[in-house]
Amino acid sequence: MYRILPFQFKRFSKNEVLIVNECGDYYFLDDYSFDSFVRHQLDENSEAFLDLKSKLFLAQDDFEVSLEKIAARYRTRKLFLREFTTLHMLVITLRCNQRCEYCQVSCAEQDAHSYDMSEDVAEKIVDMIFCAPTSHPKIEFQGGEPLLNWKVIEHTVKYAKSVAQKTNKQVSFVICTNLIEISKEQLEFCREHDVAISTSLDGPVDIHDKCRKARIGDGTYRKFVDKLNLAREIVGFDGVDALMTTTAYSVNCLKDIIDEYVLQGMGGIFIRSLNPYGFAAEQANILGYDMRSFVDNYLEALKYIIQLNKKIFFPEHFATLLFSRILTPFSTGFVDLQSPSGCGISGVIYDFDGSVFPSDEARMLARMGDRHFSLGNVLADTYEKIFSGVKLKQLTAKACVETTPSCAWCAYQAYCGTDPVRNYLETGDELRAMRGSPFCEKHRLIFYGLFSILKNATDEEMDVIWSWITKNPELVKRHESC
Template identity: 50%
Template structure:
């Protein structure tokens, strides 16, 4: 006689050693034996089995409480989709397309220094800020991008001051970030950055020889030397934590990531984002010289993750941010707010970019695509369109409709669906279709291989390794994590 219980929706994947990984719609997961898995499906799982209670507790099955179980899953799913409540909270402003560098992997295809016609003017900047404050989000982050944004420093100052003025009435949580190579930093800029609590995001590919290899200045001097000097000056002015660094991984530094990490530690950074090269701008043109396979990237990712774990266990706190984002999605019920790992896509609904000329795009990648002449993802213009026309227009609706991972071919049945996301712009670049083609997608292959590895580590459940990951997720010292765990186990 079949046991009376209902099976709730889930996806699954067969693992080595006759194990099955199961993940439900809200992102709860469990490992079960092949026998228990088959018994579950055949309604032969007995109620006094420990697996039965675990599957019931994590809402893979329900017996007398189906309505409650469904409501619990729905509540957890709402938590994961909470980023939708903070509609368009990240607003990127390209204050200039000019740059004093000419990096051969530049996604934005930057313009020469003398081309001042690619600077944002005040009329466009003022309207852009007003549109930003039309967003319903309680949090507004304005991120200045380029080119090199410090080349149009007067407009940055005007935008910050006008944003602060508008916020006296709007009362939002207002944040500012400047993405800069730091080489044009002056004392006046540092004072302004400190006064207005502006965060700095810069670029660091490794020690001097690695940094200068692809990040070349237009005037021929070593960009690293000036970067290093100005980083110290900036920290003296705004504090050690005022600047973070972004790493671009090319063929040149992929096999030298341990050396890169050591340099990050030497310069006082406490984390890194291991991001693979994306196919935009100059990077797309130079992919043969700069690129590598997904297998090569993930192989080095595994090696450096092991190295980072050892560093943390030796008392050197240093996180890998992409791993942290994935573990937040796997081990907690909360939304990460990271655009690349959202469904529907975070394009336009979480972040948006305003180009120097007033054109609005759903992602930075869409803006980069427009640099090549393809403006199909242009949402509108700040001087010509209202907030409603921009964010409730046909383009944004199409992107949302075509980027729900729960119904996309190849994603709907994937065990990692709850932890992954959709990038319709990249899909278009690679396949000329915003839905994309999962079997040939490097984005899909990379995420699948990384998640395979992370779930292997979860299954192995090494206490030291998991303590390191929890310290990254909670942003707490490793010793504090261990102390709390010791107290829980002792009580």
């Protein structure tokens, strides 16, 4: 006789059930074996029985030990919680020299200087950042276009470095910039102070220029490519990374976007869907699309990228993250998809006036007129009040998939996360039944697609997936003729 350990399950195909346990291990059983398993009638000499025992789906006289093993592996998967709070985003200014159709922060006019962060506020923020327990805070300069308030970036980097030295911590920096007006001097500063550059490229010229436009003038693709080359000359090829945003204009053109990323020598791609904030929300009927159409295109694009990897190393970063969660026991915190959600505890954002929000989306919501998620202000409140206060605790308590309706019994729970800000935006409450929400639909369909890929992958395709997870291009034998 054996005892069954905790697991979730889902009918995967006509005659097949997917089971996933608390450690994130998975197994496929045919209907007959699943039925026998749950009735405690599985043949103890069968291959399925031995697999299920080794993967901690069942236990015999080793029940207590098995529970301890599950607890240890569960703790390992949640190790990201130890690094409270690592990512600190600063809205250096809300002003921008572009006016992108989907701008989620509803950026301000280029001369609206009242939206600039001051040096005093920046220093207060840095002091607060170094109160966080994390030993390696990452400071990300955001906007608007942060380069428009360059003096405060320079000051913040120098000040943060001096505080890091005093507190014996490792600080790193990223500037999120559209690049179009970056100067040689600014790039040299980035090189000197190890500031990474994150930028945006939506695809080839026609797709990029459809949404990413200068405030006065047309699309910014040509200018962007010139500055990208200049940036790489000065800070090095790996010093610049890019993100894309999918809109209704591009959802059916993901292959063209991937080709453009390869052409521009990017080291991979993160295929991102549109977030319903700011101008994107105002223009949802023009820029939006239904989630199923996004996921269908995403999964097709992923297959294309896997084939491409038989020639070059080019990971899709979101799939890499999810494959890591499915295939390895390691901790993979990702502020946008983790449980508890990363809001405030993994990432936090400081607005130009010192207001603190648990996520970029919470700040965008405030810009739309709803300050529900404001945690306080660095000029008036202490670290303890902001990060140990009732508000963040209540938010975190409502942001665990393990206790969220639908997620609590979902087979994908071990790999998924929740977004309390989006839930609040859509229902007025951070906690909701997730089934049927756009967030759930997107992730449920993607997980199904990824498991389908894993079930049907050839050895060579599995090598590609493992090369992404391990960041080791050598795992794949490349065929130049592909």
